[in-house]
Amino acid sequence: MVEVENMVSSPEPSSPISKIVMVASIAAGIQFGWALQLSLLTPYVQQLGVPHKWAAVVWLCGPISGLLVQPIVGYYSDRSTSRFGRRRPFIAAGAGLVAVAVFMIGYAADIGVKAGDSWEKSTKPRAVAVFVVGFWILDVANNMLQGPCRALLADISGSDMKKMRTANALFSFFMAVGNVLGYAAGSLKGLHKIFPFTTTKACDIYCANLKSCFFISICLLLVLTVLALTAVKEKPYDKNAMGTGAARGAMFGEIFRSFQQLKKPMWILLLVTCLNWVAWFGFLLFDTDWMGKEVYGGVVGKGRLYEMGVRAGSLGLMLNAFVLGAMSLAIVYFSRGVNGPKRIWGVANFFLAICLLMTIVVTKMAENYRHANPAVGGAEPSPPPAGVKAGALLIFASLGIPQAVTFSIPFAMASIFCSNSGAGQGLSLGVLNIAIVVPQMFVSVLSGPLDASFGGGNLPAFVLGAVAAVISGILALIVLPSPPPDHATPTVVPAGFH
Numbered sequence: 001m002v003e004v005e006n007m008v009s010s011p012e013p014s015s016p017i018s019k020i021v022m023v024a025s026i027a028a029g030i031q032f033g034w035a036l037q038l039s040l041l042t043p044y045v046q047q048l049g050v051p052h053k054w055a056a057v058v059w060l061c062g063p064i065s066g067l068l069v070q071p072i073v074g075y076y077s078d079r080s081t082s083r084f085g086r087r088r089p090f091i092a093a094g095a096g097l098v099a100v101a102v103f104m105i106g107y108a109a110d111i112g113v114k115a116g117d118s119w120e121k122s123t124k125p126r127a128v129a130v131f132v133v134g135f136w137i138l139d140v141a142n143n144m145l146q147g148p149c150r151a152l153l154a155d156i157s158g159s160d161m162k163k164m165r166t167a168n169a170l171f172s173f174f175m176a177v178g179n180v181l182g183y184a185a186g187s188l189k190g191l192h193k194i195f196p197f198t199t200t201k202a203c204d205i206y207c208a209n210l211k212s213c214f215f216i217s218i219c220l221l222l223v224l225t226v227l228a229l230t231a232v233k234e235k236p237y238d239k240n241a242m243g244t245g246a247a248r249g250a251m252f253g254e255i256f257r258s259f260q261q262l263k264k265p266m267w268i269l270l271l272v273t274c275l276n277w278v279a280w281f282g283f284l285l286f287d288t289d290w291m292g293k294e295v296y297g298g299v300v301g302k303g304r305l306y307e308m309g310v311r312a313g314s315l316g317l318m319l320n321a322f323v324l325g326a327m328s329l330a331i332v333y334f335s336r337g338v339n340g341p342k343r344i345w346g347v348a349n350f351f352l353a354i355c356l357l358m359t360i361v362v363t364k365m366a367e368n369y370r371h372a373n374p375a376v377g378g379a380e381p382s383p384p385p386a387g388v389k390a391g392a393l394l395i396f397a398s399l400g401i402p403q404a405v406t407f408s409i410p411f412a413m414a415s416i417f418c419s420n421s422g423a424g425q426g427l428s429l430g431v432l433n434i435a436i437v438v439p440q441m442f443v444s445v446l447s448g449p450l451d452a453s454f455g456g457g458n459l460p461a462f463v464l465g466a467v468a469a470v471i472s473g474i475l476a477l478i479v480l481p482s483p484p485p486d487h488a489t490p491t492v493v494p495a496g497f498h
Helices: 017-024 026-047 052-058 061-079 088-106 108-114 125-156 161-187 205-231 251-260 264-295 305-334 340-372 386-398 400-406 409-421 425-453 459-478
Strands: none
Touching (some): 026 088, 026 161, 052 125, 088 125, 088 205, 125 161, 161 409, 264 386, 264 425, 305 340, 340 386, 340 400, 340 459
8 A cells, every 4th residue: 555665574484373362362352342332231221312313323423433533543554663562552551442442331321410410301412421431432442452452463474364364263253253242141130139339229229230241241341352462572663664754654644545555455445344234234233122122122211122122132242152153263264266255255245134134024024913812901012922032033043154154254355455555554454444444433323214215113214234245245246356366475574554
């Protein structure tokens, strides 16, 4: 992408697989918190008084922070001359910010009441404000963690393309481990008993469980981060190797020039990734909400059905994480060969589209059951039958297959493409992240009004995702170039900003 003189060095040998595993394990701590966000925070923000059609807008802070933070962090981590290394200071700072953000989110209701919110009213504007600020910080912190972690994996993989793909597969595997832990914690309704101080007048049992989950999340992330950063050492970057002129150019100018100099394979990769995330993000936003409303027929804040559906959704996400973990390890074998990565990505996108369309079938089955068995005397409807629940959980579990591909193949291909062009891993993965967060912004803005225009359900966003997945699959199979064979060795280091 951007060529800088005097920054090319001879390829460094790859690190032992044990160190790659240590760095990849940080993903478990990151994803534990992210799993809690996906399964519990959309229902939580609605409990704070944000209507469903605006709940997605709250999630805009994640894509916007990702749009800005990952390229900036990637740029500075590529060029950092800290004696602690290029990536490690950003990873440590990100872990610290996660702890601050999680505290703010968990205690948003308590802080809101202290600041003047009435705990009896359904809308708590001060609590929402604290939540949104904490959510912004959390997403900034997650982006400070993920980009440098993946770049560090590419750095310590050296110029070994096979080890690069293995490192990304391990990162995806540990994301699955974090998902399993996070969704399992989110599905437990008595976790607050371990931390009795979490239940307050402003914070009910659901809120207290959320706090308890986040406390566990902080501990896991900090332990894994400390272990990895202690075990893996980085060689301090040589200030004299950075040169002058273009190397000292303005940051945003460098990022803009990196886009100008992207090669055709990387542009196609960005397009396929963008459509892939249009497909994914609607479901990731509203999966547990879909279980609570469409499948269980519950209403936010009324009765027990919605909360039962959300817990069942967390169980489904845990099953999803088990499949994701197994598939993450299998990808290393399925993607062998020159055309393996693009083929598995294309097929996975078609499978994703089928799963998203099957949500319509399960929803109609649940609705038909409620019509055939109406509630009597104003009582709450009964939960859906076992067949409907099983169908919904099967969709959650099956989605772990394409999700493992999404969390691995694009990053591995980006690392290989940018390595062959001599680009810095940090900035290159930051550019790939833009192709992830832009569709998230699109879906966050569009999904609420789109769902509202069709009666307030979640299915329109899922159908939009299915269409995007089909287009992404076609492009992956027909247009996306194949990465070079495993034996191809680049002439420059994959780490660094050359």
